[in-house]
Amino acid sequence: MSTSQTPPADPADHGHASEISEIELRVRALETVLVEKGYVDPAALDVLIDIYEHRVGPHNGAHVVAKAWNEPEYHAWLMRDATSAIASLGYIGSEGVHIVAVENTRRQHNLVVCTLCSCYPWPVLGLPPVWYKSAPYRSRAVIDPRGVLRDFGLELPADTEIRVWDSTAEIRYLVVPMRPPDTQGWSERELREIVTRDCMIGTGLPGPPDRLARQGHERHP
Numbered sequence: 001m002s003t004s005q006t007p008p009a010d011p012a013d014h015g016h017a018s019e020i021s022e023i024e025l026r027v028r029a030l031e032t033v034l035v036e037k038g039y040v041d042p043a044a045l046d047v048l049i050d051i052y053e054h055r056v057g058p059h060n061g062a063h064v065v066a067k068a069w070n071e072p073e074y075h076a077w078l079m080r081d082a083t084s085a086i087a088s089l090g091y092i093g094s095e096g097v098h099i100v101a102v103e104n105t106r107r108q109h110n111l112v113v114c115t116l117c118s119c120y121p122w123p124v125l126g127l128p129p130v131w132y133k134s135a136p137y138r139s140r141a142v143i144d145p146r147g148v149l150r151d152f153g154l155e156l157p158a159d160t161e162i163r164v165w166d167s168t169a170e171i172r173y174l175v176v177p178m179r180p181p182d183t184q185g186w187s188e189r190e191l192r193e194i195v196t197r198d199c200m201i202g203t204g205l206p207g208p209p210d211r212l213a214r215q216g217h218e219r220h221p
């Protein structure tokens, strides 16, 4: 979502496709107008962009989940009062005033959606992915959650119940995935590496990043 980086002008590039997408161009135009009219302060924009590009993102949620996996007391606190347990790690702020943790088990898998718009726990997951905000996801997650999970490459046992949680402006949900059985003895830092954004929304499972590439931007052919 950077709006401040301009690729260096290179005459050799003329005639080739621009690396700037149409949406980026529109964002820049809008930003320019807002700044020129004095509605926004560019310095404040830079701070916000830095926060959501570098400091806030799924790595925060991965920290929470990994800690819960390794520390029973923290796990109990997280399940009892997620907002406080998460805030204790410094993850606070907009769109995270009331967070509820829901834990996956063999019997119940949790899936988070916002049927109304795009409510999402920003302090732990950052900004929502495009698909999370899409009408097909928002409607199908409720009507056919198993089908949605299948689209994400996730086939759950037939006897695992899928519970769908509808986020609101008041309550945001964080899915605590099941810890993979082959990770006993792993450090919290190692565990963080396998906690993906999607598994904290419920559309994925934890695992080695290259094995769980279904993030909407696969790098492998």
Ligand code: FE
Pocket: 114, 115, 116, 117, 118, 119, 120, 167, 168, 169
């Ligand atoms: Fe919403």
